[in-house]
Structure formats: structure tokens, C-alpha cells
Amino acid sequence: MTSTEFETAAPDPIVYLDRVAATDLGRSYKARMLDELDIRPGQTVLDLGCGPGTDLTSLARAVTGTGTVIGVDHDPAAVETARARTADRHTVTVRLGDIHDLPLPDHAADRARTDRVLQHVADPARALREFHRVLRPGGRLVMGEPDWDTLAVDHPDSELSRAYTRYVTDKVVRNARIGRELPRLAAAAGYTVPSIVPITPVFRDAQEADKILGLERTTRRAVAAGHLTEEAARRWLEHLSTGPFLAAVTFYIVIAESSSPSRGH
Template sequence: MTSTAFESATPDPIVYLDRVAATGLGRSYKARMLAELGIRPGHRVLDLGCGPGTDLASLAQAATATGTVIGVDHDRAMATAARERTADQRTVSVLLGDLHQLPLPDRTADRARTDRVLQHVADPAGALREAHRVLRPGGRLVMSEPDWETLAVDHPDSGLSRAYTQYVTDRAVRNARIGRQLPRLATEAGFTVPEVIPVTPVFRDARAADRILGLERTTRRAVTAGHLTEEAARRWLDHLSTGPFLAAVTLYVVVAES
């Protein structure tokens, strides 16, 4: 089942996040998120689930020397990396903390963002209530999340494509449909939602798609979970690695106001 065209080892999480951020897709949707945040000089800005601090510098630049930026992440290695990367940014601090119970007082932030984080948390609705709690009235939260049920990978056997997407949606990602759910969940948490922006990257190069989607690694897990047989997985990967390739998935950028 292994294909030499695809990555078989799971990349280090920090390496993977840096990789995504460096792609054209990553730069594009992150720039759109930053524009939608509308950060002004002096703002206090939160990066909730900041990872290794990929976006902290751009937030600090927007808030200027008169503002402050706080990154929050529950993973100690991520928080440590974020602190190291922003050590020369005096307006940036990084906290080790849980999005379900933010170590921040009520109504003290002007802007907040989450970037592909809520698909993984235990309680997205609870995390959104916490974000609402810490934002001032009139504050803004900008979120981006994929909807993995929109994942479409072309293959001559459409049943294999459906089985693969079903595995991703039902087993591989904790909150796989969070993209479509965000406007409702944000509204229920007390926000208004003035804008929802769909971003649908189309991958035509199998190797480039694999570096984002982990096609072979995910296929192997689908076999273990019983969603694909070994023979079906071989046919699936053989075509993806040799035939004309197309895959797409929709990411939603959601703007919410407190």
C-alpha cells in the first residue's frame, strides 16, 4: 500500500504548521483573516491556540508598539516555541492555557482569532463562550476552520473517494464539520456573525496535496479502522500518485462580533 510519491512518516507538529503557513493557501487565508480582524493601534489582540507563534508577529505589527498581543496554547512545546520566536517582541506574551478556561479576565480584549483550532477541541461551543467572555463589547473574533465533509478527491472509483472522505469526517478529525457549524455556534455563544467567507483551495499536484492532507498516512489509518480494505487502499493510492490529480476542500473564515 505504501507509495513512494507520498509522505509516510507523520511530520513534527511544529514543522507541519510552519509548512502550511508557508504555502500560497496559508499566506492567502491568513492575510484575509488579518484584514477581517481590523486591528488598530493600541488594540489588545488574542491568538487563541497560537501554536508555535506563526502569526504573533503580524498581529503585533498591526497593533503597533502601543498595543499588546497574547498567544494562548495548551501544548507546552508549542507555547515554548512561540515564546522563543517572539522573544524580541516586547508587546507579545504567550500563556500556557486551555481555550475552554482562558487565563484572562472578562472583557479585556479588543480582537481575537482562532485558526484551525476548534476542529480539535473537546467543546467548541464552550471555547466560543470563553472567547465571548474575554472580548469587550464591540470586539471581534475571526475564525478559520475547514469543513472536512466537503473534501472531494477525484478517483475513477467514486466509492473509494466517498469511503475516504467518510473516514476523515467520522473518525480522523474530532469536529470535522465545524466549518459549517461556526456561524450557529458563534451566535449561540452571544456573537453576531456579519460575514462568512468560503475559501476553497483546489490541488492539482498530488505531492503538494499530500503535504497538507497526509493522503497516505490517512489512508493507512482508514484501513486500520475498516473503512478501506488493503486492496482498495492500494488502488486508491496508485491512482492518486500516477493519474491526473484533483482534490478540494472548503475552509470557512467566519467573522463574529461581541
């Protein structure tokens, strides 16, 4: 089942986040999210689930020396890295915290962003209510999330492709359909949603796709869980590594605006 074309061990989480951010896709969608935030000098901006601080510097440039950027993450290693990377930025603070229960007062921020975080959290609806609590009325939240149910990988055996996507959607990613769900969840949390930007990257290079999708790692997990046979996995990976390759998945950037506090706050 093993292919020498693909990674067999999961990369360190910080290495993975840095890798995605350095791709053309990563730079492109992050720039679009920054544009949609519409940050003004002097504002307070939150990066919720900031990881190793990948985006804190660009946010700091946007608020200028008169603003404030606060990163929050639950992972101590990521927080330590983010603090080290922004040590020379006096406007940036990084805090250890749970985005379901932010270490921030009500109406503390003008802008907030979250990038590929809500697909993993225990309760996205609760997190959105918490974001609403800390945003000022008229504040803006920009979220970027994939919809893994849209993952399409070309293979001569279309049933294999469907089985692989079902496994990713149903077993691998906690909130795999969050991209399409965000507008509804945001509305329920008290936001208006003026704009939704779908982005569908198309991967033509198998190795580049593997760096983001983890094709072989995920296939191995599917075999171990009984969702694919060894033979099916062998045929799947053999074609992906040798034949013409195409994969695509839709990523949603959802812009939400805070009005009056939601019920319960």
C-alpha cells in the first residue's frame, strides 16, 4: 500500500501550519481574509486559534503602532512559538486560552478572525457566541473553513473516491462540513452575514496535494478502521502517485458582522 510519492508520517503541527501558509494557495486566501477584515489603524484585532503566530505580523501591520493584536490559542507550544515570533511587535499579545471561553472582556475587539480552526473544535456554535460576546457592536468576524464533503479526487474507480471522501468527512475531521454551515451558525449566534466567498483550489500535482491533504496517511487510517481494504488502498494510491492527478475542495471565507449582543450575554 505504501507509495514513495507521499508522506507516511504526520508532520509536526507547527511545521504543517507553516507549510500551508507558505503555499501559493495559503498566501492567496490569507490575503483575501485580511482584505475582508477591513482593519483600520488603531483597532483591536483578535486572531482566534492563532497557532504559531503565522498571521499576527500581517495583522500588526494593519493596525499600525496605535492598534492592538491579540492572539489566542489552546496549545502551549503554539503560544510559545507565537510569542517568540512576535517578540519585537509591541502591539501583539499572545494568550493561552480556549476559544469557547475567551480570556477577554465583553466588547473588547473591533475585528476577529479564525482560520481553519472551527473544523476541529468541540462546539462551533458556542465558539461563535463567544466571539460575538467579545466583539463590539458593528465589529467584523472573518472565518475561513473548508467543506470536506466537497473533496473530489479523480480516480478511475469513482466508488473508491467516494469512499475516501466519506471517510474524511465522517471519521477524520470533527466538523467536516463546517464551511457550508458557518452562515447558518453565525446567524444563530446573532451576526448578519453580508458576504460569503467560496474558493475552490484545484491540485494537479499529487505531491503538492499530499502536503496539504495527507493522502497516504489518511488512506492508512481508513484501512486500519476497516473503511478500505488493503487491495483497494493499493489501487487508490497507485493511481494517485502515477496517473494524471486532480483533486479539489471548496474553502469558504465567511464575513459576519456583530450587531446587538446575542441572547444570553
